Amino acid sequence: MTSKERAAWRAKANSLEPIIQIGKEGITDNLITQIDDTLDVRELIKIRVHLETAPESPKQFAPKLAEALQAEVIQVIGGVIVLYRKADPDKIAEKKKKRGSGSAKAKAKKKVKIKGLRQRQREKEAKNPYAVYDRMNKDKNKKQSRTK
Known part of the structure; x- marks a missing residue:
C-alpha cells in the first residue's frame, strides 16, 4: 500500500468510532473472529485498546492483529488502532455457507x-x-x- 493510499484511508477513518475494544484479556481467538467478521463487512475499522488494563501497548498489538487477519495497519494513535482489509466476496460467501444461510431460522419464525x-x-x-x-x-x- 502506498503512502497516498494510506493517507486516504486515514482520512476516511477520522469520522469512524472504535467498534471493537481490547482489554485485559489481550488478543483471543474470539476477538480475532469478531474483528475478522467486522472487516468482512466494513473493510476499515477502529479498535480501542484500554491502556490501563491491556497486557501490551497498541503498537505491539497492531502488527499481531494485521498478521492474524491479513490486514493492513493504517495507523496507531494513542490507544486506537485502524485496520484495513479489502472485502473478498468469495471469502464472505464461504463463511456464510459454513454458518448456514439462516433460512431455517427464518422459516421457523412465526409472523405475529x-x-x-x-x-x-x-x-x-x-x-x-x-x-x-x-x-x-x-x-x-x-x-x-x-x-x-
Missing part, C-alpha cells in the same frame, strides 16, 4: 400480528356476549372519575 385494543374487544365480545356490559360499565366509571 399485533392486534389493536378495539379488535381485541370485538373478539372478546364475540366469545362472551356479556363483555359488552363490562365495557359500558368501564366507560361509566371513567366518566365519573373525571367529574370528581
Whole structure:
C-alpha cells in the first residue's frame, strides 16, 4: 500500500468510532473472529485498546492483529488502532455457507400480528356476549372519575 493510499484511508477513518475494544484479556481467538467478521463487512475499522488494563501497548498489538487477519495497519494513535482489509466476496460467501444461510431460522419464525385494543374487544365480545356490559360499565366509571 502506498503512502497516498494510506493517507486516504486515514482520512476516511477520522469520522469512524472504535467498534471493537481490547482489554485485559489481550488478543483471543474470539476477538480475532469478531474483528475478522467486522472487516468482512466494513473493510476499515477502529479498535480501542484500554491502556490501563491491556497486557501490551497498541503498537505491539497492531502488527499481531494485521498478521492474524491479513490486514493492513493504517495507523496507531494513542490507544486506537485502524485496520484495513479489502472485502473478498468469495471469502464472505464461504463463511456464510459454513454458518448456514439462516433460512431455517427464518422459516421457523412465526409472523405475529399485533392486534389493536378495539379488535381485541370485538373478539372478546364475540366469545362472551356479556363483555359488552363490562365495557359500558368501564366507560361509566371513567366518566365519573373525571367529574370528581
